[in-house]
Amino acid sequence: xxxxxxxxxxxxxxxxxxxxxxxxxxxxxxxxxxxxxxxxxxxxxxxxxxxxxxxxxxxxxxxxxxxxxxxxxxxxxxxxxxxxxxxxxxxxxxxxxxxxxxxxxxxxxxxxxxxxxxxxxxxxxxxxxxxxxxxxxxxxxxxxxxxxxxxxxxxxxxxxxxxxxxxxxxxxxxxxxxxxxxxxxxxxxxxxxxxxxxxxxxxxxxxxxxxxxxxxxxxxxxxxxxxxxxxxxxxxxxxxxxxxxxxxxxxxxxxxxxxxxxxxxxxxxxxxxxxxxxxxxxxxxxxxxxxxxxxxxxxxxxxxxxxxxxxxxxxxxxxxxxxxxxxxxxxxxxxxxxxxxxxxxxxxxxxxxxxxxxxxxxxxxxxxxxxxxxxxxxxxxxxxxxxxxxxxxxxxxxxxxxxxxxxxxxxxxxxx
Amino acid sequence: xxxxxxxxxxxxxxxxxxxxxxxxxxxxxxxxxxxxxxxxxxxxxxxxxxxxxxxxxxxxxxxxxxxxxxxxxxxxxxxxxxxxxxxxxxxxxxxxxxxxxxxxxxxxxxxxxxxxxxxxxxxxxxxxxxxxxxxxxxxxxxxxxxxxxxxxxxxxxxxxxxxxxxxxxxxxxxxxxxxxxxxxxxxxxxxxxxxxxxxxxxxxxxxxxxxxxxxxxxxxxxxxxxxxxxxxxxxxxxxxxxxxxxxxxxxxxxxxxxxxxxxxxxxxxxxxxxxxxxxxxxxxxxxxxxxxxxxxxxxxxxxxxxxxxxxxxxxxxxxxxxxxxxxxxxxxxxxxxxxxxxxxxxxxxxxxxxxxxxxxxxxxxxxxxxxxxxxxxxxxxxxxxxxxxxxxxxxxxxxxxxxxxxxxxxxxxxxx
Numbered sequence: 001x002x003x004x005x006x007x008x009x010x011x012x013x014x015x016x017x018x019x020x021x022x023x024x025x026x027x028x029x030x031x032x033x034x035x036x037x038x039x040x041x042x043x044x045x046x047x048x049x050x051x052x053x054x055x056x057x058x059x060x061x062x063x064x065x066x067x068x069x070x071x072x073x074x075x076x077x078x079x080x081x082x083x084x085x086x087x088x089x090x091x092x093x094x095x096x097x098x099x100x101x102x103x104x105x106x107x108x109x110x111x112x113x114x115x116x117x118x119x120x121x122x123x124x125x126x127x128x129x130x131x132x133x134x135x136x137x138x139x140x141x142x143x144x145x146x147x148x149x150x151x152x153x154x155x156x157x158x159x160x161x162x163x164x165x166x167x168x169x170x171x172x173x174x175x176x177x178x179x180x181x182x183x184x185x186x187x188x189x190x191x192x193x194x195x196x197x198x199x200x201x202x203x204x205x206x207x208x209x210x211x212x213x214x215x216x217x218x219x220x221x222x223x224x225x226x227x228x229x230x231x232x233x234x235x236x237x238x239x240x241x242x243x244x245x246x247x248x249x250x251x252x253x254x255x256x257x258x259x260x261x262x263x264x265x266x267x268x269x270x271x272x273x274x275x276x277x278x279x280x281x282x283x284x285x286x287x288x289x290x291x292x293x294x295x296x297x298x299x300x301x302x303x304x305x306x307x308x309x310x311x312x313x314x315x316x317x318x319x320x321x322x323x324x325x326x327x328x329x330x331x332x333x334x335x336x337x338x339x340x341x342x343x344x345x346x347x348x349x350x351x352x353x354x355x356x357x358x359x360x361x362x363x364x365x366x367x368x369x370x371x372x373x374x375x376x377x378x379x380x381x382x383x384x385x386x387x388x389x390x391x392x393x394x395x396x397x398x399x400x401x402x403x404x405x406x407x408x409x410x411x412x413x414x415x416x
Numbered sequence: 417x418x419x420x421x422x423x424x425x426x427x428x429x430x431x432x433x434x435x436x437x438x439x440x441x442x443x444x445x446x447x448x449x450x451x452x453x454x455x456x457x458x459x460x461x462x463x464x465x466x467x468x469x470x471x472x473x474x475x476x477x478x479x480x481x482x483x484x485x486x487x488x489x490x491x492x493x494x495x496x497x498x499x500x501x502x503x504x505x506x507x508x509x510x511x512x513x514x515x516x517x518x519x520x521x522x523x524x525x526x527x528x529x530x531x532x533x534x535x536x537x538x539x540x541x542x543x544x545x546x547x548x549x550x551x552x553x554x555x556x557x558x559x560x561x562x563x564x565x566x567x568x569x570x571x572x573x574x575x576x577x578x579x580x581x582x583x584x585x586x587x588x589x590x591x592x593x594x595x596x597x598x599x600x601x602x603x604x605x606x607x608x609x610x611x612x613x614x615x616x617x618x619x620x621x622x623x624x625x626x627x628x629x630x631x632x633x634x635x636x637x638x639x640x641x642x643x644x645x646x647x648x649x650x651x652x653x654x655x656x657x658x659x660x661x662x663x664x665x666x667x668x669x670x671x672x673x674x675x676x677x678x679x680x681x682x683x684x685x686x687x688x689x690x691x692x693x694x695x696x697x698x699x700x701x702x703x704x705x706x707x708x709x710x711x712x713x714x715x716x717x718x719x720x721x722x723x724x725x726x727x728x729x730x731x732x733x734x735x736x737x738x739x740x741x742x743x744x745x746x747x748x749x750x751x752x753x754x755x756x757x758x759x760x761x762x763x764x765x766x767x768x769x770x771x772x773x774x775x776x777x778x779x780x781x782x783x784x785x786x787x788x789x790x791x792x793x794x795x796x797x798x799x800x801x802x803x804x805x806x807x808x809x810x811x812x813x814x815x816x817x818x819x820x821x822x823x824x825x826x827x828x829x830x831x832x
Contacts, residue, residue: 013452015446023432036431039435040454040456214488215432224432286702286704287702294810299726309715309720312764317720346733391521398709
């Protein structure tokens with residue numbers, strides 16, 4: 001079963017609104033085992049909407065349109081779809097009554113323009129919308145179906161889940177297409193996209209079912225496996241051996257299955273150990289603390305963060321010996337280690353992290369240019385420090401430093 | 417000049433990634449006076465991408481594709497566009513050298529797969545990408561132009577602003593479309609979108625040329641004026657009186673003209689005064705330090721940040737009296753003030769900021785529910801503290817707290 005999504009609205013074309021509806025519907029369709037090969041956006045324009053709809057209708061079996069169901073003149077979706085399919089619009093008496101009651105309860109008369117929201121193409125079914133004045137519409141014609149949904153996400157999302165999803169599932173069954181799609185995500189940190197692909201090049205080359213895709217983030221790579229089979233169980237059976245093989249090859253570079261963030265995975269490890277953490281940051285400027293504290297419940301293990309942007313702050317709050325700074329420079333392994341030890345001590349915690357480097361655009365030396373970052377992780381048993389050469393702009397260098405520190409912490413937690 | 421946007425990537429079709437690139441590009445094109453009538457999304461599929469591209473190419477004058485420029489086998493945009501236009505791909509020696517140097521600096525050999533990122537369709541121009549391995553491509557052919565941009569927003573957005581925008585403007589001029597579009601942004605902080613709209617309701621109602629649009633952000637509102645005229649000078653003359661009127665009405669709620677960030681504006685004010693700053697954060701978890709340190713040169717005025725996530729850290733590093741915490745609670749005005757004073761003292765700086773609150777989802781009391789945040793700003797002359805009730809999820813509350821603290825600092829700097 002192939003579906004297309006058409007989002008209607010000039011505010012989308014102008015970029016004033018981000019098209020979250022399309023990604024929501026696409027995710028929901030994937031869960032239902034429905035493939036989406038095309039998404040489109042058109043403005044509130046009768047002719048362009050008509051062309052776009054007919055193109056999709058001729059090409060795919062299920063078309064989902066969102067937006068353009070409001071009461072105003074530029075809300076055209078209902079009219080255009082009825083017209084394109086050669087169906088007359090009929091007034092739905094019970095929705096009209098519902099609307100009139102709604103306005104009455106608000107102490108107002110229903111504006112005449114709202115009346116058209118009770119219109120439905122002949123043979124269509126209204127989907128009751130508890131959260132707004134525009135109902136959804138489900139319409140099957142021959143071997144194909146079209147669904148119209150209101151544009152506001154707070155109306156569209158529950159309406160889809162509560163009413164559209166079951167009709168789509170039923171429609172899919174009626175076509176006796178029993179294929180189910182199952183996806184699985186493996187998240188990798190500390191290895192670049194091309195290195196990941198090299199490790200699994202033969203699997204990628206041989207991919208068929210499941211398919212294998214990689215997506216690059218900052219210092220991270222997502223691997224997505226997607227299988228299709230007559231049942232969820234069978235799809236999962238197709239996924240399992242490939243996932244196992246990839247996990248074997250990438251080992252602990254894979255930090256999670258699914259969509260969890262690295263800081264949340266690290267938080268779980270901290271909580272499992274019952275350990276506490278303090279961080280001393282310089283070039284990363286508080287980003288590591290910020291990411292750690294984005295995780296609900298991080299106060300269970302995070303004690304303290306210090307952003308020591310001056311030598312005095314490094315001395316007074318983290319106990320870094322000014323002699324070491326003059327000897328080795330502020331961007332150096334000994335200073336990173338001293339910051340980590342100082343944070344651990346000041347926070348009275350089990351682990352300390354220290355980060356010092358040049359985030360740019362100014363600063364840096366010939367030996368340690370912009371992008372040079374030293375990161376240290378210390379516990380009572382272990383001291384580990386490493387030099388990195390990150391590239392990119394200031395914010396990107398901060399981000400690479402924070403992700404790398406999280407990953408170093410993760411590795412130490414795994415090994416302890 | 418009519419443009420279309422095609423976003424490429426199976427992750428978009430599956431809904432795993434929200435298509436923020438399309439809305440970003442659409443907004444930027446609107447500023448350049450370019451109309452967008454169609455947007456589409458296609459997966460990493462050669463034939464469907466080819467069809468989609470050719471349809472757009474035959475219909476419009478400027479096609480912008482984003483995504484599919486990576487080093488992997490499913491990155492097809494470059495190849496498909498070259499093939500569809502009948503142009504051979506040529507290797508760009510200087511970009512290849514750049515890539516090899518880049519990997520060398522990271523102490524690695526360039527994987528063979530990255531080599532294809534130096535390919536460019538004949539006649540095309542590479543757009544230098546400082547932030548990734550995929551350059552953009554600008555290609556004019558006959559009366560039409562196509563632009564390829566890398567998919568990651570942190571690469572695409574600056575590349576568009578720094579390199580694509582001027583080429584699009586030039587392309588538009590070359591087509592002798594003499595209407596010039598000029599835009600102007602006024603950024604407001606500390607006033608909601610509907611309050612802003614009320615203050616300028618009559619101007620919005622009467623808008624014609626320039627048009628007036630408001631865009632809501634987190635605790636901020638952007639007002640965009642757009643005028644069109646036969647020359648830049650004439651367009652600017654249309655903008656000036658409306659801008660002056662809006663500035664008069666909103667006064668110091670407007671913190672900048674243009675796209676500068678609040679933390680950069682505050683940084684300029686700090687530098688002008690020659691003052692220094694230290695911050696003590698609890699519920700905002702380092703986000704205020706992170707935003708302050710995103711500004712290049714912030715080490716000129718930022719001395720210290722402390723993320724004191726425990727009462728001990730508040731006592732030991734910021735000198736907060738535990739008696740005050742027991743008496744007033746850790747989320748209270750006296751504790752915010754004590755944190756601000758403690759940060760100022762520990763950093764030896766002219767100004768201190770203290771933030772304490774409940775970011776949720778757990779925590780909070782009946783009197784001070786989740787979302788309650790106290791923010792204090794102190795200098796040697798002034799002490800100012802205020803209670804806020806922010807709403808939203810954990811990350812949103814952190815963000816509201818950080819923006820509000822920046823704005824309180826800005827107001828104190830303006831008044832001193």
